[in-house]
Ligand SMILES: Nc1nc2c(ncn2[C@@H]2O[C@H](COP(=O)(O)OP(=O)(O)O)[C@@H](O)[C@H]2O)c(=O)[nH]1
């Protein structure tokens with residue numbers, strides 16, 4: 492190849508590499524959607540078409556090297572493939588996976604699931620318990636937790652009570668949609684399978700989780716609906732925390748400090764419901780889930 496042509500080819504290769512790096516960055520940061528990238532990859536010569544399938548998968552939050560290898564095996568796609576070089580069936584399988592992951596293939600255009608979060612002691616648990624009792628059509632996700640059961644709590648109903656080892660195994664197997672260490676103590680996480688399956692059946696799925704978890708759901712399942720449960724006032728939030736009587740004074744002060752930061756998160760949410768009275772707040776939430784508002 493003449494010197495000039497070689498230099499031009501080098502420049503083109505460098506530009507293509509940069510464009511791919513930029514695309515990977517936009518995928519990771521959520522600026523561009525994986526579905527859009529799959530669509531672009533159908534046009535030869537685009538950065539999307541030349542993106543390696545492994546780089547594509549690794550851009551998903553919570554997919555690492557090991558999971559990506561296992562996924563490629565399941566999807567029957569070689570790890571050397573680039574997005575533009577997939578066969579039609581491979582593309583369909585990959586797209587199905589992406590849609591399930593993002594939660595965009597639930598029935599109709601209803602969000603695949605609803606997350607209820609809010610500051611400590613606002614009444615998330617109370618509202619969730621009310622919904623469990625009065626609205627059986629709502630499927631409440633059962634979280635896994637490393638904390639011990641309290642009297643009256645039933646394994647598999649209120650939580651799946653697991654030890655640290657089992658929780659680690661669930662994490663390693665990518666079985667959790669989201670997870671967090673709550674109040675610096677125990678780990679809590681949402682098992683992915685039941686939630687995704689119920690959403691695919693078009694059921695109304697509710698997750699009552701903490702704020703860190705809500706943010707993870709937003710990142711990995713942008714179609715999910717995030718509802719913030721807010722107290723009628725700051726004083727009422729303090730009353731509820733004190734009134735519950737489950738924390739000592741030191742722990743209460745610590746939680747109230749956190750609650751101030753947590754209250755500011757309301758603006759990240761799609762909807763805010765004020766928990767003035769439990770039956771009213773619960774009914775409003777269910778209405779919202781049914782699409783009645
Ligand atoms: N991220 C996340 N948080 C959860 C999950 N399940 C429960 N939580 C949160 O964990 C916190 C503690 O719940 P719990 O152990 O029932 O105790 P309580 O709220 O002090 O009665 C609550 O803020 C829940 O919202 C989960 O699967 N993921």
Ligand SMILES: Nc1ncnc2c1ncn2[C@@H]1O[C@H](COP(=O)(O)OP(=O)(O)O)[C@@H](O)[C@H]1O
Pocket residue numbers: 609610611612613614615616617618731732734735766767768769
């Ligand atoms: N709407 C409400 N009005 C008055 N008290 C409430 C209301 N909702 C919850 N509570 C009380 O506030 C306390 C905290 O509620 P809880 O469900 O444990 O909060 P969270 O799960 O958000 O930490 C409990 O004592 C509960 O009985």
